[in-house]
Amino acid sequence: MSRDPYDDDYHDPDRAERERSPDDRRGDGRDERAIRAAKRRVMPPAIGLIVVAIFGVISVVIGVVQFPTLDAQFDEEVKKAENNPNVPADQKQEQVRLLNQFREWAKVGWIPFYGLVGVFSLITLITLIGAIKLMNLSGGFWPVAGSVLAFIPCTSGCCILGLVFGIWALVVMGHPDVKAGVAARRRLVYSPDRY
Numbered sequence: 001m002s003r004d005p006y007d008d009d010y011h012d013p014d015r016a017e018r019e020r021s022p023d024d025r026r027g028d029g030r031d032e033r034a035i036r037a038a039k040r041r042v043m044p045p046a047i048g049l050i051v052v053a054i055f056g057v058i059s060v061v062i063g064v065v066q067f068p069t070l071d072a073q074f075d076e077e078v079k080k081a082e083n084n085p086n087v088p089a090d091q092k093q094e095q096v097r098l099l100n101q102f103r104e105w106a107k108v109g110w111i112p113f114y115g116l117v118g119v120f121s122l123i124t125l126i127t128l129i130g131a132i133k134l135m136n137l138s139g140g141f142w143p144v145a146g147s148v149l150a151f152i153p154c155t156s157g158c159c160i161l162g163l164v165f166g167i168w169a170l171v172v173m174g175h176p177d178v179k180a181g182v183a184a185r186r187r188l189v190y191s192p193d194r195y
Contacts, residue, residue: 031184034136038181042134045147045172049131050113052150055161056124060117067113074103123149127162134169137185140163 081087082097130146133139151166153159172178 008138031188032182034177034180034184035188038178039135041123041170041175042137045165045169046131046135048161049127049134049146049150049169050172053124053128053131054069056120056127060120060124064117070106071103074099088124099104134173143169
């Protein structure tokens with residue numbers, strides 16, 4: 001006795017496979033879920049790294065803007081010392097001499113200062129690239145480099161935030177969900193069916 005295929009009790013083992021979309025048959029549905037889960041996990045530390053990079057940019061800009069005005073600031077301090085009526089003349093001369101000596105030391109420090117500005121700018125750029133790559137689940141080197149550089153003291157605009165988000169990002173990158181999401185993203189990006 002044959003069964004009616006339209007009967008509710010009839011079970012067609014191939015029916016479920018036929019009703020699945022082509023993406024689900026390739027496993028893309030599972031990959032998409034893995035990518036979404038990984039992105040949810042990496043989003044908070046990645047945004048934190050972007051904030052750290054923004055603080056780094058702000059601190060570099062403030063340093064670059066303020067450093068050239070040091071000469072004018074020294075001139076102002078010299079005038080204050082010379083015009084102070086409560087200080088004897090010999091102490092005024094000593095203060096002016098010390099201020100001018102310190103000004104010369106500061107001028108010698110300009111070259112290393114601009115070198116440090118370049119290094120901090122590069123660190124900030126790597127942190128920003130790493131955060132963006134982490135958000136997109138791509139670039140194995142960049143997220144790790146950006147996270148490590150973010151938590152090295154005094155290389156970002158805010159040492160505490162850099163430490164917190166840098167370590168958090170490294171911990172999250174080692175999570176199995178994130179590793180699965182990165183692998184799924186690579187499969188989708190490099191899948192021959194996508195082209």
